[in-house]
Structures are given as C-alpha cells and as structure tokens.
Amino acid sequence: MIEIAKEAARQAGAFLQERFLETLIPDEELHNDVKLAEDKESERRIIEVLHGHFPDHTIFSEEIGYVERGDEYLWIIDPLDGTNNYFVGYPYFSVSIALQYKGEVVLGVVYNPVAAQMFWAEKGKGAYLNGKRMKVNGRTDLSKAVGTYVRGRHSVTKEEELAFTRPFMLQTKRLMRNVGPALDWCLLANGWLDYIVMQKSGIMDVAAGILIAQEAGAAVTDWSGAAYSHEAFETDRLASLVASNGPLHEQIRSMIEASS
Template sequence: MIEIAKEAARYAGAFLQERFLEQLIPDEELHNDVKLPEDKESERRIIEVLHRHFPEHTIFSEEIGMVERNEDYLWIVDPLDGTNNYFIGFPYFSISLALQHKGDVILGVVYNPVAGQMFWAEKGKGAFLNGKRLTVNKRDDLSRAVGTYIRGRNSVTREQELAFTRPFMLGTKRLLRNVAPALDWCLLANGWLDYIVMQRSGIMDVAAGILIAQEAGARITDWRGEPYQHEAFSTEHLPSLVASNGVLHEKVREMIVE
C-alpha cells in the first residue's frame, strides 16, 4: 500500500511540477484562498491510481469530497497542499496521502515534487525521506528554536492569529507561516524544525504529516498536554495541537495563550 501511495503521489507530482513554472489562471480567487484547475487534475490522477489498485477503498479528497466504498479503509487526500504557494511560484507545496484503517492512520506519504522530497511512514515502522530514516533533533535552547504556525482556513480570525503567535515570535528564534502544513510536519520529523503549534486546523491537510512526525519521534499533544490520539476522520474535527522534538515541548506549550 505504501508503494501505491508513492506511485499516486509521483504521478500527480509530475503534472504539478510541469505546470509550476506557468502563469496559472485560477478557477476562483478568494480573499484567503485560491481554486486552481491544477488541484483537480492532481486529484484525478491520485484517484485513478488508488481506484485501479484498491477499487473497494473509500476516498476523501479536497475537491470531490467523499467517494464511499469499503468503510474500513479510507484514503485522506490533499492533492495540492499549499495551493496559494503554488499559485505564486513559491516552491513549498506537496501532495499528501494518508490511509486510515478502522479509524487509525496506518500510513502517510507527503511528496514535494520540486525538491524531489518523498516523505513516508508506516505505523510502527519508522519514517523516511527518500529512503533515509528520519529522527527529530535534540535542540534544548528555546531562544534558538525555529517553529511553524498552522491554523484552520476559516476557523481562526486574523486578530486571533496575531494574539496567539505573538509569544512565539518574541520568545523563539523564528516562527514561520508556510501555509503548507503537510510539509511542516515533515520538516519537524527531519529535525529541520523544532516545534509546531496548530490552531483549529482540519485533519485532512496534516494526517499524513502527523504520522510521519510521530514515527520520527516527535512528541504531539493537545494544548493541555494530553497525548495526541487520532480520531476517525471527520471534516468537522479541527484539533489544536503542539508538537516538538520532545526536549522543548513543555517550554513551547507554556507559551500557548488560549
């Protein structure tokens, strides 16, 4: 299954990379989002591969919603994570696929075609980047820590975002806002980032990345410090999480102002 997920990601990624240098024409441009035909074609390619190999599996994807088949297996697909980045020519985007089996995520693939980065993980088997095993870093100095902020598209106002992120902007080396959350979790997994704070974000964008980070040794909790437990997929589920290399976790969590 992990190899088929990689195949689907590569097939979609080849198309996205081919189109990346073009001046794109959106289907719709909103105040905080953009809809591209490239999103739909990436999705079509992913679903083509998954249905060919697993015709009985259910698929949820950003553009078409739920294609219901066998409820035991559910593919959670983001065909273009970081659409706004892709639209403006910023090469920080990915294809994200996670497989949920009976309510538990068992594999995840996140692929950045421009950088040639294929991240993947299977539950209990570790996390990898292009075949190299991943592990979080051991940084213990909060003032030198680099993190990223992830928020829900329509669940957090700009005023709430400013208030929430201020302590991290002032108290750590740098807080990034990359707007491609699947990749953010992979950067934590490979020790490039030290922490992530996530505020009311849908699980579709991050399910694969969370598994990859977990398998690389990241500590993930809710804002109260309770260990993260994946809930059966729902579009209404908007968790708020903090993740880190483990060493910095409590220091980061203490900076959260609800």
C-alpha cells in the same frame, strides 16, 4: 500499499511540477483561498492510481469529497497542499496521502516535487525521506528554536493570529508561517524544525504528516498536554495541537497556555 501511495504521489507531483511557474488562471479566488484546475487534475491522477489497485477502498479528497466504496479503508488526500503558494510561484507545496484503516492512520506519504523529497511512514515502522530514516533533533534551547504556525483558514481571524503568535516570534529564534502544513510536519520529522503550533485546523492535509512526525519521534499533544490520538476522520473536525522534538515540548506548551 505504501508503494502504491508513493506512486500516486509521484504521478500527481510530476504534473504539478510541470505546471508550476506557468501563468495559472484560478477557477475562483477567495479572501483566504484560491481554487485551481491543477488541484482537480492532481486529485484525478491520485484517485486513478489508488482505485486502480484498491477499487473497494473509500476515498476522501479535498476537491471531490467522499467516493464511498467500503467501510474499513479510507484514503485521505490533499492533492495540492499549499495551493496559494503554488499559485504565486512560491515553491512550498506538496501532495499528501494518508490511509486510515478501521479508524486509525496506518501510513502516510507527503511528496515535495520541487525538491524531489518523498517523505513516508507506516505505523510502527519508522519515518523515511527518500529511503533514509528520519528522527527529530534534540534541541533544548528555546531561544534557538525554529517553528511554524498552522491555523484554520476560516476558524481563526488574522487579528487573533497576530495576538497569539507574538510570544513565539519574540521568545524563539523564528516562527514561520509557511501555509503548507503537510511539509511542516515532515521538516519536524527530519530535525529541520523544532516545533509546530496548530490552531483550530482541519486534519485532512496533515494526517499523513502527523504520522510521519510521530514515527520520527516527535511529541504530539493537544494544548492541554494530552497525547494526540487520531480519531476516525470527519471533515468538519478541527484540532489544536502542539508538536515538538520532545525536549522543548513543555516550554512551547506553556507559551500556548499563556497566549490562549
């Protein structure tokens, strides 16, 4: 299954790479979002591969919604995570594919076609980048930590974002807002990032990334410190999570409590 998921991601990624930097005409441009035909075509290619091999599996994807086939297996797909980045020519986007089996995420694939980075993990088997095993870093100095902030598109206002993120910008080396969260989790997994703070955001585009980060040794909890446990996927469920390399976790979480 992991090889089929990687093949689906490659095929979609190849298409996205081919279209990248073209003059893109949006189907719809909203205040916080943009709708592109490239999203739909990436999705179509992924579903074609997955249903070609697993015709009895249900799929949920960002554009098409649910394609109901069976109860045990559910593929959770974001065919273009970072659509706004893609639209403006910023090369930080990916294809994200996760598989939920009986309510538990058992594999995840995130593919960055620009850098030919294939991140993947199977539950209990570690996390990998292009075949090389990944692990989080051991940084302990908060002042040298680099993190990212992920917020729900419609659940957090820009004013709330500014107030909440100010301490992180002042007390850590850098807080980035990449607006491509699937890749953020993979950068944490490979030791390139030190922490992630996620506020009232959906799980769909990060389900694969969370598993990849966990399999690389990342600490993932809710804001109160309770260990993260994937719940059976629902489209309207929002999560506020903190993830880190481990040594920095309580310091980051304390900052969240002070900012909330």
